[in-house]
Amino acid sequence: MAIVRSTEPHAFITGLDFSELPSDILYFTAKDLEENIIEDAIEDQPVLAYDKVRFYGEPIAIVAADSHQKAVSFSQKVKVKYQKLPIVETPKQALEPDAPLLFEKGNLLSEFHHEKGNVTESFEDCDLILEEDFHLPIQDHAYMEPDAAFAWMEGDVLSIYTSTQNVFHDQRMIARALGIPLHNVHVMAATVGGGFGGKDGHTVQIFAALVAYRTGRPAKIVISRREVFIGTYKRHAVDLHLKMGFQKDGTFRALSSTAYLDTGAYAGLGPAVMGLFSEHLGGPYVISNVKIDSYLVYTDKAPAHAMRGFGAPQGAFATESLINRAANILQIDPIEIRMKNALTQGALGTLGQKMEHVVGLREALEVVRDSDLWKEKNTNQDPSIGFGIAAGYLSCGLGKGVPDSAKVEIDREPNGDFTVRVGLVDIGQGNATALAAIAGEALKVPLEKIHLIMADTTQTFDCGSTAGSRSVFIAGNAILAAVRDYFSHPETGRGFAETEFPQSKTDLNVIGFPHAMYTFIAQAVKLKLDPISGQPQLAGIFAATEAGKVINRLSMDGQIQGGIAMSIGYTLGENMNYRNGIPDNQRFTVYILPTAEDIPPIQNVSVELYEATGPYGAKGAAEVATVVIAPAITSAIESIRDLKINRLPLDFEQILDAKEKGSVC
Amino acid sequence: MDVIRPGSLQDCLRILKTEHTIPIAGGTDLMVNLALNKISPDRIIDITGLQELKEISLSDNFLKIGALVTFSRLAGKEIAQYPCCNALREAAEKMGSPQIRNRATIGGNLVTGSSAGDGSVAILALDAQVELTGLDGIRKVPLSLFYSGYHQTAIHSDELLTAVYIPIRPGTSSFQKVGKRNALAIAVASLAIYSYIRDSHFEQIYIAIGSVAPTPIRAVKTDLFLQGQKITSGVIKEAARIIQDEIAPITDIRGTADYRRKLIANLLADQLQQLSESKN
Numbered sequence: 001m002a003i004v005r006s007t008e009p010h011a012f013i014t015g016l017d018f019s020e021l022p023s024d025i026l027y028f029t030a031k032d033l034e035e036n037i038i039e040d041a042i043e044d045q046p047v048l049a050y051d052k053v054r055f056y057g058e059p060i061a062i063v064a065a066d067s068h069q070k071a072v073s074f075s076q077k078v079k080v081k082y083q084k085l086p087i088v089e090t091p092k093q094a095l096e097p098d099a100p101l102l103f104e105k106g107n108l109l110s111e112f113h114h115e116k117g118n119v120t121e122s123f124e125d126c127d128l129i130l131e132e133d134f135h136l137p138i139q140d141h142a143y144m145e146p147d148a149a150f151a152w153m154e155g156d157v158l159s160i161y162t163s164t165q166n167v168f169h170d171q172r173m174i175a176r177a178l179g180i181p182l183h184n185v186h187v188m189a190a191t192v193g194g195g196f197g198g199k200d201g202h203t204v205q206i207f208a209a210l211v212a213y214r215t216g217r218p219a220k221i222v223i224s225r226r227e228v229f230i231g232t233y234k235r236h237a238v239d240l241h242l243k244m245g246f247q248k249d250g251t252f253r254a255l256s257s258t259a260y261l262d263t264g265a266y267a268g269l270g271p272a273v274m275g276l277f278s279e280h281l282g283g284p285y286v287i288s289n290v291k292i293d294s295y296l297v298y299t300d301k302a303p304a305h306a307m308r309g310f311g312a313p314q315g316a317f318a319t320e321s322l323i324n325r326a327a328n329i330l331q332i333d334p335i336e337i338r339m340k341n342a343l344t345q346g347a348l349g350t351l352g353q354k355m356e357h358v359v360g361l362r363e364a365l366e367v368v369r370d371s372d373l374w375k376e377k378n379t380n381q382d383p384s385i386g387f388g389i390a391a392g393y394l395s396c397g398l399g400k401g402v403p404d405s406a407k408v409e410i411d412r413e414p415n416g417d418f419t420v421r422v423g424l425v426d427i428g429q430g431n432a433t434a435l436a437a438i439a440g441e442a443l444k445v446p447l448e449k450i451h452l453i454m455a456d457t458t459q460t461f462d463c464g465s466t467a468g469s470r471s472v473f474i475a476g477n478a479i480l481a482a483v484r485d486y487f488s489h490p491e492t493g494r495g496f497a498e499t500e501f502p503q504s505k506t507d508l509n510v511i512g513f514p515h516a517m518y519t520f521i522a523q524a525v526k527l528k529l530d531p532i533s534g535q536p537q538l539a540g541i542f543a544a545t546e547a548g549k550v551i552n553r554l555s556m557d558g559q560i561q562g563g564i565a566m567s568i569g570y571t572l573g574e575n576m577n578y579r580n581g582i583p584d585n586q587r588f589t590v591y592i593l594p595t596a597e598d599i600p601p602i603q604n605v606s607v608e609l610y611e612a613t614g615p616y617g618a619k620g621a622a623e624v625a626t627v628v629i630a631p632a633i634t635s636a637i638e639s640i641r642d643l644k645i646n647r648l649p650l651d652f653e654q655i656l657d658a659k660e661k662g663s664v665c
Numbered sequence: 666m667d668v669i670r671p672g673s674l675q676d677c678l679r680i681l682k683t684e685h686t687i688p689i690a691g692g693t694d695l696m697v698n699l700a701l702n703k704i705s706p707d708r709i710i711d712i713t714g715l716q717e718l719k720e721i722s723l724s725d726n727f728l729k730i731g732a733l734v735t736f737s738r739l740a741g742k743e744i745a746q747y748p749c750c751n752a753l754r755e756a757a758e759k760m761g762s763p764q765i766r767n768r769a770t771i772g773g774n775l776v777t778g779s780s781a782g783d784g785s786v787a788i789l790a791l792d793a794q795v796e797l798t799g800l801d802g803i804r805k806v807p808l809s810l811f812y813s814g815y816h817q818t819a820i821h822s823d824e825l826l827t828a829v830y831i832p833i834r835p836g837t838s839s840f841q842k843v844g845k846r847n848a849l850a851i852a853v854a855s856l857a858i859y860s861y862i863r864d865s866h867f868e869q870i871y872i873a874i875g876s877v878a879p880t881p882i883r884a885v886k887t888d889l890f891l892q893g894q895k896i897t898s899g900v901i902k903e904a905a906r907i908i909q910d911e912i913a914p915i916t917d918i919r920g921t922a923d924y925r926r927k928l929i930a931n932l933l934a935d936q937l938q939q940l941s942e943s944k945n
Contacts, residue, residue, distance in 0.1 A: 532931040533843040533853075573845055577918075589697075589851070590918055595762070597847035653924040656931075 001068070001211060001221040002075035003204075004061040005231060006053035008082045009300040009581025010100065013051060015081035016061065025074045028062040028210055034179025038202040039172055044103065045266035045303065047177050047206050053082070054102050054265035055302050056582045057230030064211045064219060087581040091239060091260035091297035102265060102298040109263055110271045110296040112278050112510065116352050117289030122254040126245030130326055134242060134318040135647040138262070138576035139235035140228070140585075141307055142569075142593055145193020147203035147232060148222040151212035158213050159186040163193065164455075165200040165425050166465035171457045173202060174209045185209070189425040189455035196566070197306030198233045199427070200467045201268055229586045233305035234576060236273055237262040238314040242281075244322045245289075250330055250337040252323070254289040255282050255350070259315070261296045261304075268305030270296050275513040276395065277311030280627075282350030283319045284361050284393035284520055285341040290350050300581045306467060309626035312394050313567060317648065320390040320631035324638070334635070335369045338391050338522070353506040353514035357619070360546025361391060363607040364522040367544035371603075374524050374542065383660060384529050385539070388636030390628035391522040395515035396469045396620035397501040402512055404470065404501035407461035408478035410439070410486050412493040417449045420479060423463035424471045425455040429622055430555035431471045437551060438476045438615050442483040461498075469519065469620025472551060474501050476615025502613055517611070519624040520546040523564070525632045526600075529640060534656025536637055538568065538600035543625065546607040549617030553606070556621055560604040563625025569594045571630040573649050592649075670711045674718075674827070678800045680710050682823050688712045690733055691768035693761070694777045718772070718827055728831045729796075732772025736760050736784065739771060749791065750831060752838035752857040756787035759842060762849045772826045775811070778818045781852040781876045787840045788829060789873035789881050790857035796828040797821075805830065812880035836861030836869065837943075839936050843928050845919060852876045853920040854928035858936050865895050872933065877914035877925050886911045887933070896941035904937060905930035 004027075018027050030036045030050035038045045049060050063075040086100040093099055094107035101107060123129060149162040158180065164170050167187040175182045192199065204221045211219035223231070240259035247253055261277060263270035274296040282290055327334040342361040348354055368374055368389060377387040398404040409421045420439045426432040436450045443450070453459050463475055477499040486495025504516040523543045527536040543560050550556045573592030577584040585591040610617035634645040643658035668689075671677040680686060685707040689695050698704045712718065718733040721743050728747060730739075739757035744750050760766060760774075760783040774784035775795060785808075794805045797820055808829075811819050820826060838859040844850020855875035861868045870891045872884040887908040894900050914925035 532841075532935055533928060535843070537847075584918055592845045594846060595848045653921060653927075656924070656927060 001207065001219055002063045002071040003059045003207065003223065003227065004063060004075050004078045004080065005227070006049065006056060006058040006060055006080070008053055008084060009056040010085040010087045010102070011053050011082035012085065013049065013053060013060065013080060014083050017079035017081070020077040021063070021074050024065070025070065026064045026215065027078065028064070028214065032210060032214060033177050035176055037177065039176050040201060040267070041269065042267035042271060047202070055300050057227070057302060058265065059231065062207050062211060064215070088299045089578065089581065091262045091295065091299060094297045094299055095295070102300065107298045108295060109267055109298055110274060112274055112292070112294045114278065114290065114292045114351055114508070119254050119256050119289045119291040122289035123243070123245045126253050127248040128246040128326055128329060129243065130322045131241065131243035132318070132322065132644065132646050134240050134321070136238045136314040136317060137574070137648055138237045138301070138304065139307060139570050139574050140576055140591060141194070141196040141198035142591070143194030143196060143198060146223050146225060146228050147199065149204045149208035150218070150220045151208040152218040153212055153216050156184050157186055158184060158209055160205060160209055161188050161190045162205045162208070163199055163203065164189050164205065165195045165427055165467055167425065167455045167457050168423060168462040169465065170205045174206055177206045178209060178213050180213070185457070187457045192425060192427045195427045196308040197310065197467065200306045200465050201233060203232060225588065226586050229576070229591065230583055231302060233268055234264065234302050235307035236270070236304040236311065236314065238277070240315070240318055242318040242322060244319070244326065246326045246330065248330060250327070250332045250340050252285050252287045252341045255287050256291040257281055257293065259294045261294065262299050262301065263296050264299060264301040264303040266303040268303045270304060272399070272512040273304070273306065273311040275399065275510060277315050279351055279395065279513045279515070280312035280393065281315035281319060283316060283323070284343045284391060284518070285338070286343060286347050287341070287350060292350070301578055308563065308566060308623045309394065310623065312392065312627045313570065313630065316390070316392045316628050317630050320392070320628055321634060321646070324388065324390070324631065324635040334389050335365050339365055349514065351506065351508060351514050353504050355518070356502070356505065357517040357613065358548065358609045358611045359518070359520065360607045360609045361393070361520040361522070363609065364520050364544035364546050365391060367605050367607060368522045368524050368542060371524065371542040373526050373540050376526065382528070383640060384531060385526065386529070386636035386640040387524065387526050388632040388634070388639060389522065389524040390632040390635065392624065392628035393518040393520045394469060394624040394627055396473060396517045396519060397515055398464065398468045398470065399512040399515050400504050400507065404464060404474065404503070405498055406463035406474040406478040407498040408475060408482045408496070409461065410479070410482045410495040417451060418443055418445065419451045419453060421453045421460040422475050422479070423455060423460040424475050425466045427466045429559060430552065431466065431475070433555060434472045434551040435475055435479060439479050439483065441616070442480050469622040469624065470501060472618055473614050473620050474499065476618060480615055517619060519619050519621055521624050521628060523629050523632050525629065525636050527633065527636045529637065529655065534652040536633065538598065538633070540600050541602045541629065543602060543604040544607060545604060545621065545624065546609055547621035547624065548611035548614050548619035549608050550606045551616060551618050556606060557604045559621050560625040561602045563623065564602055564629050565594060565599050567626045567629045568599060571633050571648055571650060572598065575649050666706065667708045668711055669708060670714055672714070674715055674798070677710055677712055677715060678798065678823070678825060680708070681825060682800065683708065686710060688825060690770040690773045691735065693765050693769040694773060712825070723833065726833050728833050730771055730829050730831065732826050732828055733770050736766035736769050736771070739784070740766065747833055748837045749834050749859060750838065752787040752790055752840040752859065753784065755840040756783040756857065759783060771829060775829065776818055776820055776826050778812055778816045778880060780878060780880050781855070782881065783840070783842060783852060783855060783875070786855045786873050786875035786881045787857045788831065789883060790838055790859045790871045791831045792859065792871055793829050793831045795826055796830065797824045798827040799824040809883055815879035834861060839939065841932050841936060842875070843932070851919065854925045854932065856929060856932040856936065860940060862940065867891050867894055872908070874912065874929055877912040877929060884908050884911050896937055901934050901937045905934045908933050
């Protein structure tokens, strides 16, 4: 199979010509779908564009042949006629009165406004006010496995293996697009080669399903890396203006922000991302006076969607940067200033939401303060070596008002082993290992007696998505409840339970936030600036993480290191740069991911507080490590060079041109 | 597309005479161009079986490096014994990744004609010659005359680059580059210096730079300025100024023209500084 994709970023489709395709080459368009919509929170994205294209690389038609090569070469013979439209390139341009429109309803998809305390007055009382414009780029997930699916018919039943984060959502969207009953669609997750949020929606599932359903023949699709770059979901670019007011003693008194999130051509999970952006913007601190204005805007780019950290890294970059500069100006230690303002259990977060669960930020900061890496800051004599720190948090669970539950069934087999059925996907992070360990511990049997069946719409129950740093927490709790059920009537050989994620008691009349529970981090970096190029060479990272009790230390460290590596890329070089609606970066040659040579030794220490509502005390830990390494790195650079870094990725030329800190000329 | 594996150099050259035929060695550049549909040959000649192109030998004060010698070998001890060839060894160590260094050959690096070719820039500073072999005979071309334009070289379509000859001289050489990351990085700017210092003065100096022009180039004006000079901080400063005037880099996805100019100046200053400290 191959996809005919738009070569225009914004245009009406005025004609589709398949006349050069021989009869043994099949093609499919929007007309072959029962309902041409990708089922999601906001339904604005067609499976296949039919009247209009809104981004370069948007799928228009599917070509199927008896070999991949044939399908690809004939897909290039399909002629699409366009009537070009002017392009919307940035959120601010999108909101101008005479801007071209992606949708008739306008380019503003959603907005969020929140005010707490008295921001205007409190700024007047501040001893120090800092404000800057920040820009955060578009990041690609760069998962190793390109999006892929394999579908076939068995009688009336359409079966499909796919690379996904949520088989039950896939089942619903396939059934709806093809107009077939839900029970006739059987979705299974293949072993997934990374998702990071990018496979928490439609990738290619409906395409493979459509071809198998219409032809009765097995259909396989694997997209190319170029297609991954131009055609799949991304992290939101953000332009924001942030103002923070401080007291002399370091108290964070007021914060106000106006932010524009670039959601690209379609909503995806954009509204939820804007929610978490706004929720996490103020950082894990008590700030009494807060004003947040966030706008989510359409532009002619690939849709932005979920990506590990889900809006939090963008805001944290701005806030942590200003906090580090304030600490420097006020001559307060950057750890002390965070200690002073840190959220604690029971305190109120930026949106007024109560910290209803365990909070270990101060403990994490203490661990960093006592680390060898941070102590070296006081003895370092090399002016080209700098140190930086940042702290952050990330919510666990899907948030206020979103159904967030898991159903698990446990069956005792004749040989005494147990089969545990969990509807979640193991996306490579190792939740299967953690869940099996939880089941084994609760059932008091060794790990090898636990047999997990996961992510199969026929053999497991809907547990929602592997997303929101929720899977170990929610499925772990469901397993524990199912084990209790089993022990209450062991003679049946079966245990079953459904559990729900705790929800915040704060209601902001929006769906998806705030959250009841958060994971906390403090991360410090040591780096050396190369005087020739202005490039930082990362020398070491020390991370302290409070994610409740750790179930598996090895996979925990893997999560933290992976999250940090991902955001090192975000800091040093990753950027989908669009020019005239077409991305510059369509290959790994020019989309600069870090390699092992760029990642320093990373030490993670977990602050193992016990979260009473979690399975064996655990919270979620999947995403939090992506949130703040960028401002820790830029702060280290700002400690040795006289400059402000307000945008990512780093501009090495800006750093090279900056004078050494404290130099006169 | 056919792939042919000739048993001898003569066979190879005969096949090379046919239209739309190109040789492949490591394929680290060629396969990328095939994948991007930049080339569509009818025939590819796999020359990796030609053992005579894999030799490194010394005769008449010239080090002859066969075209099929890989970067992994160039980074190893065979080259390390010649201080004047340090630049080549250092370039080989920094080129690509271990996987690419195991496949990529020096011949391929030269004929690709990339301005950013690490091996090409290093060898250009070493005053080397390339051996071009055709059915009609062998010709040797100084590397400084080999590059004729963006990805263009003096090689004819029926010739094979069979070896490179590097004069073995007193003195040392060095290579440095700046990429966008620490491995698998295409040079944003690179610079190699061969020099021989006698009585604290440059008896001979050749500077080659990459990624600042359509081809790797020699910094002839800077060479001339440094010739006969003693390395002082003033000389380093002046050389860094001259080399910036001498080049006309462009702005592209990897860096601005200004940044490239500064990088070249810094690379030169750093290497001259190291030379002054090593006392040669």
